Amino acid sequence: MKTTTHTFKLDRWQKRLDGLRKAHHVPGVSLAVLVNGEIHELASGLLHRGTGVEATSDSLFQVGSITKVYTATLVMQLVDSGVLDLEATVRDVLPEFTVPGTEAVTIRQLLSHTSGLTSDFIIDTGRGDDCLTRYTKACEELRLESSPGTVVSYSSVGYNLLGRIVEVVTGQTWDDALRDRVLAPVGLACTVTLPEEVLRFRAAMGHLGGRGRPNS
Numbered sequence: 001m002k003t004t005t006h007t008f009k010l011d012r013w014q015k016r017l018d019g020l021r022k023a024h025h026v027p028g029v030s031l032a033v034l035v036n037g038e039i040h041e042l043a044s045g046l047l048h049r050g051t052g053v054e055a056t057s058d059s060l061f062q063v064g065s066i067t068k069v070y071t072a073t074l075v076m077q078l079v080d081s082g083v084l085d086l087e088a089t090v091r092d093v094l095p096e097f098t099v100p101g102t103e104a105v106t107i108r109q110l111l112s113h114t115s116g117l118t119s120d121f122i123i124d125t126g127r128g129d130d131c132l133t134r135y136t137k138a139c140e141e142l143r144l145e146s147s148p149g150t151v152v153s154y155s156s157v158g159y160n161l162l163g164r165i166v167e168v169v170t171g172q173t174w175d176d177a178l179r180d181r182v183l184a185p186v187g188l189a190c191t192v193t194l195p196e197e198v199l200r201f202r203a204a205m206g207h208l209g210g211r212g213r214p215n216s
Contacts, residue, residue: 001010002020006035006036007035007106008035008038008040010040010042013031013033013040013042014042016043016118017029017030017031017042017044018044018045020163021044021045025097026045026053027045027046027047027048027049027203027204028043028044028045028046028047028048028059029044029045029055030042030043030044030055030056030057030059031043031044032057039128039199041057041058042057042106044054045054045055046099047059047204047205048090048204048205048207049207053202054122054206055118056133056202057063058190058201058202059201059202059203059204060190060198060201060202060203060204061203061204062204062206065156067193068159069176070177070182071159071162071163071166072159072162073182074166074174074177074178074181074182075107075111075162075165075166077181077182078166078169078170083169084107086106086107086108086111086166086167087106087107087108088106088107089103089104089105089106089107089184090102090105090106090107090110090115090161090165091103091105093107093165093168093169094136094164094168096136096137097136097138097161098119098140099140099142099143099144100143100144101116101143101144101147101148102115102116102117102144102148103149105117106146106148107162107165109148109149109158109159110158110159110162111158113152113153113154113155113158114148114149114150114151114152115147115148115154115158115170116144116145116146116147116148116150116151117142117144117145117155117157117158117161118142118145118153118155119153119154119155119156119157120134121138121139121142121156121157123135123138125138125196127194129173131134132160132163132164132167132174133163133164133167135160136160136164137159139157139161142157151158175194176192178193
């Protein structure tokens with residue numbers, strides 16, 4: 001069987017990236033493509049329109065809810081090591097979590113977004129080591145949006161609770177657990193979670209724009 005070897009044409013993809021960025025009013029972007037075991041890196045635009053700092057392939061961008069993958073990885077590491085059970089209820093680990101109807105909600109249901117908890121509960125509990133503890137406490141005012149295990153519904157609340165579960169089981173903050181158990185072992189030295197750590201790198205700022213208008 002003949003094997004087809006794909007050649008990455010950097011100029012072609014740079015032109016394509018530049019065009020898409022402009023067409024969709026994106027201030028700055030970076031792209032990495034893996035071809036035949038080789039990583040090709042590209043960037044386009046600006047990190048901030050106000051300063052004109054250029055986006056580069058080593059610039060940091062906020063990853064948002066991709067951190068849920070990190071949290072899930074931490075949880076599954078603890079499951080693999082035998083210190084956490086996917087079928088355990090949330091209250092087995094977090095007895096302070098007392099939302100009515102969640103008595104039987106399991107860690108597996110939090111991971112799979114089937115807990116019945118909302119995604120739209122945003123509250124600023126600061127950035128101290130107890131921020132997830134206070135977030136869990138604030139969840140007392142919530143009510144289930146569906147019966148546990150019956151509906152798949154994206155829930156940031158569920159993953160905040162998983163972050164707190166990681167803290168309780170490991171005795172570390174979520175940030176420290178992520179760094180020590182995931183980021184450092186795989187060499188992700190440029191992946192950080194705190195603003196003061198970002199200062200060491202070129203970093204993109206958030207941009208907001210109305211529908212059909214350039215971000216500013």
